[in-house]
Amino acid sequence: MSREVTSFNPYQMAVQQFELAAKRLALSEDLREILRKPKRELTVNFPVRLDDGRIKTFTGYRVQHNVNRGPAKGGIRFSEDVSLEEVKALAMWMTWKCAVVGIPYGGAKGGVICDPKRMSSAELERLTRRYTTEISIIIGPHSDIPAPDINTNSQVMAWMMDTYSMHAGYSIPAVVTGKPLSIGGSECRNExxxxxxxxxxxxxxxxxxxxxxxxxxxxxxxxxxxxxxxxxxxxxxxxxxxxxxxxxxxxxxxxxxxxxxxxxxxxxxxxxxxxxxxxxxxxxxxxxxxxxxxxxxxxxxxxxxxxxxxxxxxxxxxxxxxxxxxxxxxxxxxxxxxxPDILANAGGVTVSYFEWVQDLQSFFWGPEEILQRLEVIINRSFDAVVELAEQHHCDLRLAANMLAISRVAEATQIRGIYP
Structure with a gap:
């Protein structure tokens, strides 16, 4: 879908939203310097053999914005519109999203520039496995946990999990979320x-x-x-x-x-x-x-x-x-x-968190328990954001960003700077 404003830059928008909240919080310039930039940006260019025998090189990204509150978490999208600026913005939003609902994750995002609708299932599998191999140097069940996003699904997550597990020599279901139930996925994740x-x-x-x-x-x-x-x-x-x-x-x-x-x-x-x-x-x-x-x-x-x-x-x-x-x-x-998005659509990452916890414990919950836990978290987070908005006479986005950024800033201050 073409956008009306060709100069639209999602990362600039994400930083602008951050600065508005940081100003309201009277955040120090030192903390702003840390929080406005991604921790790590990985760009990979990798070859994939197509069904007709040709070799095509694809470009992919994985960006980790902040990991001071826990492992990085964020989806993988396959799209012709993927760009580093978009992935950086989405990684930043994931940091705030996890913080606003109180999940112990940092933010990450990834993507591959491709048109999956023009690719066969076999080509998508080869692309997914090679991309996973390229980013395997930074992902892991305790460092960075991918999930589905635009044009990716449970099957893509299964290929990613299998590829990562083959490298390790044993199954590691907690490396991704959004998997099929048969290999460690969670009830209610798709919805x-x-x-x-x-x-x-x-x-x-x-x-x-x-x-x-x-x-x-x-x-x-x-x-x-x-x-x-x-x-x-x-x-x-x-x-x-x-x-x-x-x-x-x-x-x-x-x-x-x-x-x-x-x-x-x-x-x-x-x-x-x-x-x-x-x-x-x-x-x-x-x-x-x-x-x-x-x-x-x-x-x-x-x-x-x-x-x-x-x-x-x-x-x-x-x-x-x-x-x-x-x-x-x-x-x-x-x-x-x-x-705002970091509150309204946080159900996905919340149930992803549930899936990750279930995988680490090898103990799984039923749908009723999952939905009950999700509703409690969303309601509690919504109420906290509304109360902050009323206190500061601002909209819910600014309040949600203030709540999230204050939590990440607190974790950053407490941990300090290494070395």
Whole structure:
């Protein structure tokens, strides 16, 4: 999906958000110098043999932003749009995301520049295994634990885990999360991100004195997080009025059935053309009449260009970095509550943490226990962020960043600088 603003730099946006919070916290320049930069940036260029016998060199990245609170944690994405600046931004956001929900992880992110939709399963396996080998010098169950992200899934995680284990000579399931259940994965992991979005939004409307029943929801992005969110919100009594994917969007005032839309997408490759719905643009899905908007696509989708036209009263960010700082100010002034990405979509990393703990113990929990633990963490974190926002008279993103950064800064100060 092409972006309207070609000069958009996600890392600059992440640093800008950090500086706003650091200023409010009166953080020292020494701490800012440490926290605004990644600890480690690894770039790898590696050859992969394609099915037709040709050799193609791919470029991949793994960035660790901060590990003062625990091992680095973050997803792996396969996309033509992957860049070092994007991966650095996502790694920084992961640091704050883990801290805001109180998980003992630091932030990391990784990616490979490729078009997985044009690659066979065998080519993807060879690419994944070679990429894993290249970054194996910094990943590990106690140092850096990858997970699925855009265009990666449980099968990719299985290949990564197997490759790393083959190098060691024995199985190490805790090296990645988001694995299939048969090799140490966790119940509820696939739905975790969307479930966290549901819990955070439910908490937001509860604090407003209402419920989700009958609320209109529009969702940008109909991949794993967006499609599951549509199903979960509909099951909780909401009306899904709009969804979109990379090809375009659909809108229906009377509501859409998520399961039927998903079957249509699987059959036709896109939600566009769904019978009985109005076809609209990818960005237009953000502006349809609704109470709740869920951006579940990529960064930089809500900007100064469209913030004034957004009609939702709550924006729950299932995607990472979908709203620019300038748009945040506009939305806050208009009374729109933005549940920031590092809180709204923290369900994924929280259940990843559960999976990692289960792998290390070789003792696994049931779905009810996992969902109960997740809801407690999301609710507790949401309440803490709202209370800080009310104390400082600011929006939830600034409050969430302040809470997270203060926790990472405290760990950094206590540990000190080596040597």
């Amino acid at each position: 975790a991100t969307a479930t966290g979005v549901l819990f955070a939004t439910r908490r937001a409307v509860q604090r407003m004195g209402t419920t989700l029943q009958g609320k209109r929801v529009s969702i940008q992005g109909f991949g794993n997080a967006g499609s599951i969110a549509a199903r979960l919100f509909a099951a909780d009594g909401c009306k899904i009025v709009g969804v979109s994917d990379t090809q375009g969007g659909i809108y229906s005032e009377i509501g859409l059935d998520p399961a039927t839309v998903m079957r249509y997408k699987q059959a036709h490759g896109s939600v566009v053309g769904f019978p009985g719905a109005q076809s609209i643009g990818v960005k237009d899905i953000l502006e349809v009449p609704c109470e709740i908007l869920i951006p579940a696509a990529t960064e930089g989708m809500i900007t100064v260009e469209n913030a004034e036209r957004i009609q939702a009263r709550i924006i729950a960010e299932a995607a990472n970095g979908p709203t620019t700082p300038e748009a945040d100010r506009i939305l806050f002034e208009r009374g729109c509550q933005v549940i």
